[in-house]
Amino acid sequence: MPQPTSLISSDPAPKDNAHRSLATFMSDYGIVVAFIVLCAVLSVVSPYFLGVNNLLNVLRQVSINGVLAIGMTFVILTRGIDLSVGSVMAFAAMVAASFAGTSAGYPLILPILLGLGAGLALGCVNGVMVARFAIPPFVMTLGMLSMARGLTYIYSDGMPISSLSSSFLWLGQGMVAGIPVPVLLFAMVFALAWFTLRYTAFGRYVYAVGGNPAASRLSGIDVRRITFAVYAISGILCGLAGLMIAARTSAALPQAGVAYELDAIAAVVIGGTSLAGGKGRIVGTLFGVLIIGVINNGLDLLGVSSFYQQLVKGAIIVVAVMLDRSRLSNA
Amino acid sequence: MSSPLLLHAESIAKSFSGVPALVDGSLALRAGTVHALCGGNGAGKSTLLNVLMGILKRDAGTIRMEGREVQFDDPHDALNAGVAIISQELEPVPDMSVAENIYLGREPRRRFGLIDHRAMREQAAELLESLGLNLAPDAKLGSLSIADMQMVEIARAISRDARVIIMDEPTSAIGERETELLFTAIERLKARGTGIIYVSHRMNELYRIADDYTIMRDGAYIESGAMADIDRRRLITTVLGKELDEEFAKFNAPGDNTLLEVDGYSRGSAFRDVSLHLKSGEILGIFGLMGSGRSEFLDALFGASPADQGEARLDGNNYRPCRPADAMRAGFAYVTEDRKGSGLVMDASIKRNVTLASIPEVARSGLISEPSENRATLPFVDKLQIKASSVDMPVKQMSGGNQQKVVLAKWLQTDPRILMLDEPTRGVDVGAKREIYAFMSEFARDDRAIIMTSSEIPEVLGMSDRVIVFRKGRVSGELSGDELTQENLVRLSS
Incomplete structure (x- = not known):
C-alpha cells in the first residue's frame, strides 16, 4: 500500500495528476465510453441506428426496465436484491387496468393511484419481512415473485384486461413536445x-x-427503516412500470413482465453497482439500461435472432463485471 | 549469529504506480527464533511481508531460504516453500470442523478420491496434542473463540511444514490467557526450529518473546540486532525517528459533578448487577479479561443491546437508551473495539465516515452537498492530525492509527459529553497511540468524561483516574490512587 504522507x-495535491485523472476518468466514465463506442459501432453497421425515430424507439423500449432498474439500484445498494419486480409490476398493471376500462368511466387518477398503491403495498410487504423479520432478501423476494404472480392470476382470473380508456393509454403511447410519455416518466424518476x-x-x-x-x-x-424504505421504493416504481406497460401494450396481461427482474439486475450490475452493497451510482444504472436497450435494438436492426440476443446480453453482463473487477484490482 | 539463516531478504524494493512503498526492505531470520519486525505506519512492514508471502511482486532485491534464492509468484509458491502467515484477519471456514480446516485442500484420501475422515481426525488430534492444544478435532470452527481459531491456523501452518511463520498482530484480537497459550505455542515452534517473524505494536510482548529485531522506517531498513541489546526507549525513538515525550500525556483532572450513575445494570448472562458512577472531567477505566462483560456493558450503555435490569441516571435524570440514537441524543459516543466490523464503512471515503453519525446536522433542510461535508470534515481532520492525501480517500487505504482517528472524528462531530472507548489503541502504532492519549486528556474536561476499556494494563494504569474491574460479568473491585497497580488489576480480574 502506498502510504500518504501529506496532511x-x-x-x-499536484502530484500524479495526469495519471490519476485518466484513471479516475475511466473509473467514473468507463461505462459512458463503452456506451459511446457501442453506439458508434452500431451507427456504422446500420444506417438506421442514428435516426431520431429509432433513438426515440430505443428510449421508449428501455423506459420500463429503466424504472425497475432504478428501484433495484436502491435495493442493491443496501446489499439486498428484489427478484419480485416483474411480478409486482404485472400485479400493479392488472389492478390499474381493472379501473381504466373505457366502459368503467373512472377518472384517470384512480387507476394511477391504485396501480402505484398495489406496487407500494407489495413492496412494503417485502420491506417489512426483510427489515423487521430478517428474512434474507433473496428468499423473501423470490417468494414474492411467485406470490405476486399468483395474485395477478387470481385477480384477473387468468384473463387479460384490454379496451383501456384513451386517457390511460396516453401514459404509454402519448407524446409531449415530441417525446414519448414513458421516456419522460423514466427521465423524471431518474432525476429524482x-x-x-x-x-x-x-x-x-x-x-x-x-x-x-x-x-x-x-x-x-x-x-x-432504511431497509424497509428501499423495498417500498422498489415497489412503488414497480407500480409505475405497471402503469406504463399496460398503457403501452393497451392491455394488462397476467403473464406480463416474466423475467424482467433479470434485465433490471443486469442494468444495475453493468452500471457498476456492487452486489456487495454500499458502492454504485444511479448514473451507472442509466447507462446500464441504455446499453442493454441499444444492444437489443442493434441486434434487431442487424436481423440477429432473439435467441442470439439472449446469449450476447448475458455475455456482456459477465464481461462488464469482469472489466470492473480488473479495474478495481489495478487501482 | 550462530544458527543458520532460515530466510534472508535483502534490499527488497516495491513501488505502486511510481510511489515507492518499500525502498530497501531487509530481514535476516534465524531458525528457531522469533524476529520482531518493528516500524510505524507507512514504514513498509506490510509491503515487505506481502512480498515475502508472494502476494506482491518485488521490483528489486533477493530472497533466500536456507541459502537458496527463491522466487514466489503467488501465495501458493510461498506456502509450498514453507512460508505461512497468521494474519489479523483469520480466514477459516466456520461451518467446517477443526480437522477439516487444518487439512483444507489437502485432505487425506481413500480410494476413488474419497476423503478419509478417520485419518484426517487422527492426524489432526495428534497435531493438536503435539502443540499442547486442548481442542477437539470435530468441533465446528465457528464455535471456537478467536484465540482458538488462531491456534487452529497455527496448527494448519505447521501441518504444511511451514518453516517460516509470519504473525501479524496475532494478539490484537485475543485476551491475556489466550496470549499465554499463543506464547507457549511459539516456544514449541522455536524448539522445532521454526522461524517466526512477529509484528506487534505491543512493546511488552516483543520484549517477552522476540530474540532479534529489525527496525524499518519510511520503507527502508534502519537497523537490526538482538532484542536484549536495545532498550525500550531506544527502540521507540528508532522506530519513530525522533525523541518522544512522556508516553501517557495525561493532564485531565476529575471534577466533583457526577455525570452518570449506573445502578444494578444486568443483561442476561453477559453482565450482572453492575453499579458505577462517572464524574465530569474523569477518565474511568474498565478493566477485565475477554468475556468479562466489559464490551457488553458498554453496548448496553449505548443502547445497542439494552440492559434488561437496572437503571442509569444522567445528570440526575433517568437515562434509558433503547437504541444508539437515544444514547447519542443524550450525549454519548461509542468507539467500538472492532473498527472494521462496527466502526467504519471501509469502502467509503474519510468524509463519508466522519459525517456518518451526524448526517442530519450536516444536511441543511435534509440536503447534503460536497462543500458542506468538506466543511464538516476538515476541522476534525486537522485537529486529530489525520494523515491522508484527501478527504475523498477510502478509509480502507489508511493505516490503523489513522482509521482510529477517523472513528474519533466521527464521534467528535456529534459533540458528545461522554465518550466511551473500547480498546482505543488496538492495532494503532506507537506514534498515533500517543496522539490518541493526548486527545483523551484534552477531551476529558469541563462537563465531559471518558469511559475506557482496555486489555493493555500499561494503558489502563497510565490513562485512568479510577478503574472498575470486571470479572465474569460482575464488578470485582474499584481501584484508584495508590491501589492502581498491575498486581491489583490482575488479582481482581482473574
Whole structure:
C-alpha cells in the first residue's frame, strides 16, 4: 500500500495528476465510453441506428426496465436484491387496468393511484419481512415473485384486461413536445433518484447501510427503516412500470413482465453497482439500461435472432463485471 | 549469529504506480527464533511481508531460504516453500470442523478420491496434542473463540511444514490467557526450529518473546540486532525517528459533578448487577479479561443491546437508551473495539465516515452537498492530525492509527459529553497511540468524561483516574490512587 504522507489541505495535491485523472476518468466514465463506442459501432453497421425515430424507439423500449432498474439500484445498494419486480409490476398493471376500462368511466387518477398503491403495498410487504423479520432478501423476494404472480392470476382470473380508456393509454403511447410519455416518466424518476442519492440524508443512509450495517446502526442510523424504505421504493416504481406497460401494450396481461427482474439486475450490475452493497451510482444504472436497450435494438436492426440476443446480453453482463473487477484490482 | 539463516531478504524494493512503498526492505531470520519486525505506519512492514508471502511482486532485491534464492509468484509458491502467515484477519471456514480446516485442500484420501475422515481426525488430534492444544478435532470452527481459531491456523501452518511463520498482530484480537497459550505455542515452534517473524505494536510482548529485531522506517531498513541489546526507549525513538515525550500525556483532572450513575445494570448472562458512577472531567477505566462483560456493558450503555435490569441516571435524570440514537441524543459516543466490523464503512471515503453519525446536522433542510461535508470534515481532520492525501480517500487505504482517528472524528462531530472507548489503541502504532492519549486528556474536561476499556494494563494504569474491574460479568473491585497497580488489576480480574 502506498502510504500518504501529506496532511490534508484544501489545495488539491499536484502530484500524479495526469495519471490519476485518466484513471479516475475511466473509473467514473468507463461505462459512458463503452456506451459511446457501442453506439458508434452500431451507427456504422446500420444506417438506421442514428435516426431520431429509432433513438426515440430505443428510449421508449428501455423506459420500463429503466424504472425497475432504478428501484433495484436502491435495493442493491443496501446489499439486498428484489427478484419480485416483474411480478409486482404485472400485479400493479392488472389492478390499474381493472379501473381504466373505457366502459368503467373512472377518472384517470384512480387507476394511477391504485396501480402505484398495489406496487407500494407489495413492496412494503417485502420491506417489512426483510427489515423487521430478517428474512434474507433473496428468499423473501423470490417468494414474492411467485406470490405476486399468483395474485395477478387470481385477480384477473387468468384473463387479460384490454379496451383501456384513451386517457390511460396516453401514459404509454402519448407524446409531449415530441417525446414519448414513458421516456419522460423514466427521465423524471431518474432525476429524482439521482438527486435523492446524491444530495439527501436518506441517500447517504442508503450507502452507509449497504457499506456497513453494524457501523451504521451504532452511528444512530435506523437501519431497519432504511431497509424497509428501499423495498417500498422498489415497489412503488414497480407500480409505475405497471402503469406504463399496460398503457403501452393497451392491455394488462397476467403473464406480463416474466423475467424482467433479470434485465433490471443486469442494468444495475453493468452500471457498476456492487452486489456487495454500499458502492454504485444511479448514473451507472442509466447507462446500464441504455446499453442493454441499444444492444437489443442493434441486434434487431442487424436481423440477429432473439435467441442470439439472449446469449450476447448475458455475455456482456459477465464481461462488464469482469472489466470492473480488473479495474478495481489495478487501482 | 550462530544458527543458520532460515530466510534472508535483502534490499527488497516495491513501488505502486511510481510511489515507492518499500525502498530497501531487509530481514535476516534465524531458525528457531522469533524476529520482531518493528516500524510505524507507512514504514513498509506490510509491503515487505506481502512480498515475502508472494502476494506482491518485488521490483528489486533477493530472497533466500536456507541459502537458496527463491522466487514466489503467488501465495501458493510461498506456502509450498514453507512460508505461512497468521494474519489479523483469520480466514477459516466456520461451518467446517477443526480437522477439516487444518487439512483444507489437502485432505487425506481413500480410494476413488474419497476423503478419509478417520485419518484426517487422527492426524489432526495428534497435531493438536503435539502443540499442547486442548481442542477437539470435530468441533465446528465457528464455535471456537478467536484465540482458538488462531491456534487452529497455527496448527494448519505447521501441518504444511511451514518453516517460516509470519504473525501479524496475532494478539490484537485475543485476551491475556489466550496470549499465554499463543506464547507457549511459539516456544514449541522455536524448539522445532521454526522461524517466526512477529509484528506487534505491543512493546511488552516483543520484549517477552522476540530474540532479534529489525527496525524499518519510511520503507527502508534502519537497523537490526538482538532484542536484549536495545532498550525500550531506544527502540521507540528508532522506530519513530525522533525523541518522544512522556508516553501517557495525561493532564485531565476529575471534577466533583457526577455525570452518570449506573445502578444494578444486568443483561442476561453477559453482565450482572453492575453499579458505577462517572464524574465530569474523569477518565474511568474498565478493566477485565475477554468475556468479562466489559464490551457488553458498554453496548448496553449505548443502547445497542439494552440492559434488561437496572437503571442509569444522567445528570440526575433517568437515562434509558433503547437504541444508539437515544444514547447519542443524550450525549454519548461509542468507539467500538472492532473498527472494521462496527466502526467504519471501509469502502467509503474519510468524509463519508466522519459525517456518518451526524448526517442530519450536516444536511441543511435534509440536503447534503460536497462543500458542506468538506466543511464538516476538515476541522476534525486537522485537529486529530489525520494523515491522508484527501478527504475523498477510502478509509480502507489508511493505516490503523489513522482509521482510529477517523472513528474519533466521527464521534467528535456529534459533540458528545461522554465518550466511551473500547480498546482505543488496538492495532494503532506507537506514534498515533500517543496522539490518541493526548486527545483523551484534552477531551476529558469541563462537563465531559471518558469511559475506557482496555486489555493493555500499561494503558489502563497510565490513562485512568479510577478503574472498575470486571470479572465474569460482575464488578470485582474499584481501584484508584495508590491501589492502581498491575498486581491489583490482575488479582481482581482473574
